[in-house]
Amino acid sequence: MKPTRTVGLFFAVLCACLGIPRAHAEPGFVYFNATVYTADPERPRAEAIAVRGSTIVAVGTREDAIRALRGTQPPVGSDKWIDLRGRTMLPGLIDAHGHLAGLGALRVGVVDLAGTTSYAEVIERIAARAAETPKGEWVLGRGWDNESWDNPDDQKALPTHDALSAAVPDHPVWLARVDGHAALANRAAMDAADISPETTSPDGGEVLRRDDGSLTGVFVDNAESLVERAIPAAARGDPESMIRAAQQACLSAGLTSVHDMGVHPATAALYRDLSERGVLKLRVHAACPSAFAMRYFEENEPYRSERFTYASAKAYIDGAMGSRGAWLLAPYDDRPAYTEGERAGQPYTGLSVQEPAFIEALARHGLEKGYQVFTHAIGDRGNREVLDAYERAAKSTGRNLAAARFRVEHAQLLAPSDIPRFAELGVIASMQPTHCTSDMRWVEDRVGTKRAAGAYAWASLLNSGALIAGGSDFPVESHNPFLGFYAAITRQNAEGMPDRGWRPEERMTRAQALRSMTLDAARGAFMETFTGSLTTGKRADFIVINRDIMACDPAEIPGTRVLQTFIDGEQVYLAD
Numbered sequence: 001m002k003p004t005r006t007v008g009l010f011f012a013v014l015c016a017c018l019g020i021p022r023a024h025a026e027p028g029f030v031y032f033n034a035t036v037y038t039a040d041p042e043r044p045r046a047e048a049i050a051v052r053g054s055t056i057v058a059v060g061t062r063e064d065a066i067r068a069l070r071g072t073q074p075p076v077g078s079d080k081w082i083d084l085r086g087r088t089m090l091p092g093l094i095d096a097h098g099h100l101a102g103l104g105a106l107r108v109g110v111v112d113l114a115g116t117t118s119y120a121e122v123i124e125r126i127a128a129r130a131a132e133t134p135k136g137e138w139v140l141g142r143g144w145d146n147e148s149w150d151n152p153d154d155q156k157a158l159p160t161h162d163a164l165s166a167a168v169p170d171h172p173v174w175l176a177r178v179d180g181h182a183a184l185a186n187r188a189a190m191d192a193a194d195i196s197p198e199t200t201s202p203d204g205g206e207v208l209r210r211d212d213g214s215l216t217g218v219f220v221d222n223a224e225s226l227v228e229r230a231i232p233a234a235a236r237g238d239p240e241s242m243i244r245a246a247q248q249a250c251l252s253a254g255l256t257s258v259h260d261m262g263v264h265p266a267t268a269a270l271y272r273d274l275s276e277r278g279v280l281k282l283r284v285h286a287a288c289p290s291a292f293a294m295r296y297f298e299e300n301e302p303y304r305s306e307r308f309t310y311a312s313a314k315a316y317i318d319g320a321m322g323s324r325g326a327w328l329l330a331p332y333d334d335r336p337a338y339t340e341g342e343r344a345g346q347p348y349t350g351l352s353v354q355e356p357a358f359i360e361a362l363a364r365h366g367l368e369k370g371y372q373v374f375t376h377a378i379g380d381r382g383n384r385e386v387l388d389a390y391e392r393a394a395k396s397t398g399r400n401l402a403a404a405r406f407r408v409e410h411a412q413l414l415a416p417s418d419i420p421r422f423a424e425l426g427v428i429a430s431m432q433p434t435h436c437t438s439d440m441r442w443v444e445d446r447v448g449t450k451r452a453a454g455a456y457a458w459a460s461l462l463n464s465g466a467l468i469a470g471g472s473d474f475p476v477e478s479h480n481p482f483l484g485f486y487a488a489i490t491r492q493n494a495e496g497m498p499d500r501g502w503r504p505e506e507r508m509t510r511a512q513a514l515r516s517m518t519l520d521a522a523r524g525a526f527m528e529t530f531t532g533s534l535t536t537g538k539r540a541d542f543i544v545i546n547r548d549i550m551a552c553d554p555a556e557i558p559g560t561r562v563l564q565t566f567i568d569g570e571q572v573y574l575a576d
């Protein structure tokens with residue numbers, strides 16, 4: 001859909017004859033007869049946009065578009081005029097927290113266990129994969145969720161490896177839980193990783209055991225690396241095909257930009273290469289894992305282009321709430337004390353995965369070297385520690401924290417007194433609405449009703465002046481942004497339950513939800529100067545969808561289909 005060379009040449013010659021300056025001479029495209037939501041607070045609605053090259057040159061009425069392209073535009077009816085026949089146009093959607101390689105891996109090798117409804121079904125899928133895999137090679141899977149299994153005995157019990165080991169004895173198997181904060185190994189995997197009942201739990205992690213001391217096969221948070229270090233890189237698939245597969249999935253879902261959490265410097269080099277070769281269409285804002293970040297940014301400048309940036313670091317203060325790794329201010333309601341090991345009987349408040357002092361040192365380094373810091377924080381203690389660490393780093397360096405746009409990733413459970421601190425400090429809350437609707441079934445079991453008032457507190461944060469960058473955390477949740485939009489405005493599951501939504505006072509309005517997935521997500525990556533809204537002068541990143549999500553019945557939103565996706569004015573996806 002870009003002007004062909006011949007047409008370009010024709011117009012260049014024509015313009016030369018007419019004395020029109022070349023820069024303004026190229027014809028553009030006019031997309032008209034559309035319901036346009038711009039996410040631009042100055043002009044939220046429009047019916048047409050004009051695009052020349054990669055840039056939006058007009059947003060408004062058809063007449064505005066004609067005026068902007070005056071003198072260069074072939075007549076209405078030519079192929080430069082695209083009649084959208086009343087369809088809805090949005091800015092390209094942005095996912096502020098995803099894992100592209102993880103999404104790609106599910107399409108090129110790792111067994112997708114999302115949606116399994118029992119442990120038996122998980123085993124069945126893994127055994128089927130093992131049957132077509134040479135003996136001794138690893139079988140990897142991800143996405144199981146014991147909270148969704150129909151287990152008549154104990155809904156919440158984590159699985160034990162025995163049935164899996166019996167069904168798949170000849171392949172090491174490693175299956176990440178849906179949140180990625182716990183994983184299940186079979187016997188062969190534990191053998192391959194030299195794990196025995198004598199293996200101790202590392203700091204910030206737990207090797208789960210039965211009462212008799214034998215291993216259940218489940219490894220939580222930092223303990224996952226005990227097994228992961230034994231997995232050969234090739235078992236996960238080829239990085240370029242994973243990125244290509246993930247990109248395709250994102251473009252067809254209406255995403256034009258993704259903030260990719262935890263990208264190793266070697267993968268960042270691959271991204272840069274793909275971007276220079278024109279293979280990377282998606283705008284990727286990649287964060288370096290904190291384990292490498294300080295050394296990397298000591299030796300390298302933060303890298304920023306419009307297509308790919310490597311100018312941020314991703315750290316973890318705690319684990320996830322599902323596997324009780326979130327770091328809480330007070331003990332869990334459903335596991336108030338350690339039940340085994342030397343700490344048996346002591347209060348259990350979750351895991352501190354990385355020390356607050358480390359987060360502070362990283363934040364200081366980021367402020368000095370000019371890169372952003374993103375820290376995963378789920379529990380109320382974890383969130384407070386991160387805000388404190390950022391604040392101390394800003395004080396000791398004398399730098400402006402708000403200007404550095406540091407973020408808390410997830411910000412799931414907040415103590416009431418910490419909610420206003422996001423706006424006060426200028427820290428961005430990077431939040432994933434579908435986490436709320438997946439977790440709402442058991443959040444109150446974990447933390448009780450009183451603390452749950454600070455869970456996924458979108459409206460409270462927005463009302464306090466905080467900025468929310470919206471995302472999905474794919475492949476933990478689906479990368480489909482319309483599921484996130486639906487969750488944000490309803491706080492209901494796919495069946496429309498609970499009736500008015502879980503803690504409906506914390507819902508977002510549609511305008512807030514759209515903004516979190518466009519302009520404010522772009523701000524979370526310093527990209528709002530050229531994308532994130534349909535505004536004259538910005539890049540032409542937009543999508544056309546089959547229903548008006550700003551006005552339709554909320555129940556119809558999850559079924560929204562993306563018809564076309566454009567980045568830099570180039571059509572990068574067209575539905576068949």
Ligand SMILES: [Zn+2]
Pocket residue numbers: 097098099261473
């Ligand atoms: Zn994540």
